[in-house]
Amino acid sequence: MTLATAVAMAMFLGVVLYALFAGADFGSGFYDLTAGFDERGSELRTLIDTSIGPVWEANHVWLIYVLVMWWTGFPSTFAAATTTLFIPLGLALTGIVLRGATFAFRKYSETFAQARLFGVIFASSSVITPFFLGATAGAIASGRVPAEGYGDRIASWMNPTSLVGGCLAVVTCIFLAGVFLTADADRAGDAGLAERLRTRTLAVGIVTGIVVFAGLYPVSHDAPTLSHGLRTAAAPLLVLAAVSGVATLVLLYRRRFSLARIPAVAAVGSVVTGWGVGQYPWLLVDEVTIEEGAGADATLLGLLIVVALAAVVVLPALVYLLRLTQQWTRT
DSSP: OOHHHHHHHHHHHHHHHHHHHHHHHHHHHHHHHTSOSSHHHHHHHHHHHHHHTTTTTGGGHHHHHHHHHHHHHSHHHHHHHHHHSHHHHHHHHHHHHHHHHHHHHHHTOSSHHHHHHHHHHHHHHHHHHHHHHHHHHHHHHTTOSOTTSOOOTTTTTSSHHHHHHHHHHHHHHHHHHHHHHHHHHHHTTOHHHHHHHHHHHHHHHHHHHHHHHHTHHHHHHHOHHHHHHHHTTTHHHHHHHHHHHHHHHHHHHTTOHHHHHHHHHHHHHHHHHHHHHHHTTEEETTTEEHHHHOOOHHHHHHHHHHHHHHHHHHHHHHHHHHHHHTTTTOO
16 A cells, blocks of 8 residues: 555545544434424524534534645646635535534524524534535546646536536435434433434435435536446445445434444445445546655655644544534433
């Protein structure tokens, strides 16, 4: 394995972790947006605030990690992507900022109208942000980012593969959030809320499965390189995603809420990893490979050392934080 490949794998690991941890937080916005404004809606929003409050900012460390690794380790492709895809990237960044600000403002609103406005912005941003991030991934995977940068500012991300990527990002976030929120409600002893979330998550899970596998059809026509990778090297991961998704639905149906989180994470992680494996060895599909886009060896080696240090310093703190957040409902 070359240095460039090792750095690319470390970078993509950050993509997977961001999709899982931040994805569950983003998906909670859908349930917040559709909770209603009666007493039952208030119960759900309280659960969402309590569940994601301690970790929603911490999860963005993975996005920062990916961007720094990309910019430092593969600078020419980073420049090409940002000069071509500045519109969806800018909209995603706007969504992240609005989501964070309004999540905080809602807690300190002076009137119900203010809280309602901030809540709608928070929830809407939570849904919109993963769409634009997914559309960005679709643009890269479909070969619409030229190596020299400054590609078509609209067509690069308004195309079938980008739309599939955006929709896929949204539904997987909603599915993952539903599984985790259902488990949190059950652990809190709120059987009624857990049951309502269970029903909605089962429906979302079915829709997610349809989007994941139905999306392969437009991708096969619009992004042949990615499609070939999905049918070959990434095929076992897609099978794992299907099996894990079905297992999650079965466990939810049987009300094994805590256990359902494991195959849910495996399902979403397999989908994201399969996308990356299908794209390998391209950084910018059909334009620049990992080896071609890599920076100096000294820089790549330095990045791997930093990753190793972060694994020792940062990961234990994040694991401890997540462990603490799982204790708030214990009796």
